[in-house]
Amino acid sequence: MQKETLSKNQKIILDYIEKVNEPIKAYSILHNVQKKGIKAPLQVYRALDKLVEIGKIHKIESKNAFVACKNSNCQISKATAFSICESCEEVSEISDHKLSKYLKTFQEKTGMKFNKYNLEFFGLCKKCSIK
């Protein structure tokens, strides 16, 4: 699904999330797109649902926040991995080949048929560990 095929609200909200470029919460999005005519939480949540579904954004579950997907071709739209610095709150999307591979073998082993996973690492980023 291309950005061009998104609906009005979906576009407004994706544009905003891409602009801020860091995890942002639904009500904060709402607050920031009100000048564009979006008035109610549901309008935001509906767009978020769709954007997550098509892989344009990811939800950081541990933070109830949403962030634009950095993998433009988003093959991994349904397999997200993030590292989250507990000090500066920086969040980075991880795109690691070995990990995807591991997860596949894991699937075979457990007999479970996965169609999605969510992985969140917490710790100190390089910068913050120096301090």
Add this chain to the structure above:
Amino acid sequence: MQKETLSKNQKIILDYIEKVNEPIKAYSILHNVQKKGIKAPLQVYRALDKLVEIGKIHKIESKNAFVACKNSNCQISKATAFSICESCEEVSEISDHKLSKYLKTFQEKTGMKFNKYNLEFFGLCKKCSIK
């Protein structure tokens, strides 16, 4: 930290979570321990925080639910992995050596110092994929 050193509320709530043996939500816990004298959400949330901190339970972030840790010796108290069936809602804790190993090498590569991760797989369990 042993179970014996837990406080009154912590014990009540851990006992209940261990008994139900599946992910359960804070307000559901509250409802079910009211006969034991726990009256307010905060009493539950405080105990949950502590129990998560010491590794007796885990939070399933995508479900806002809590589940007892199955690894009695809980070395992996801070490294949790779950598989979640999207059909029957069954949740299993995963304890996989290869995964822990992978995560360690990953840490070295990124320069980030991790002290915790959360991994949630979604899909269909064996039973449900047959249906």
Add this chain to the structure above:
DNA sequence: TTATTTAATGTTATATTATAACAATTAACA
């Protein structure tokens, strides 16, 4: 022991996150 500090509790109020329900509108397409 007793003073002191730290952890846990109790309680009320409120903040934050998310969805239900229903009516209206627009887009997709047979």
Add this chain to the structure above:
DNA sequence: TGTTAATTGTTATAATATAACATTAAATAA
């Protein structure tokens, strides 16, 4: 063009979580 599916708008409310403050219990140092 008529029909279905997707999206929107709106109000109300459900579900999840924390703030703030007073009190009590437990741990431990003098």
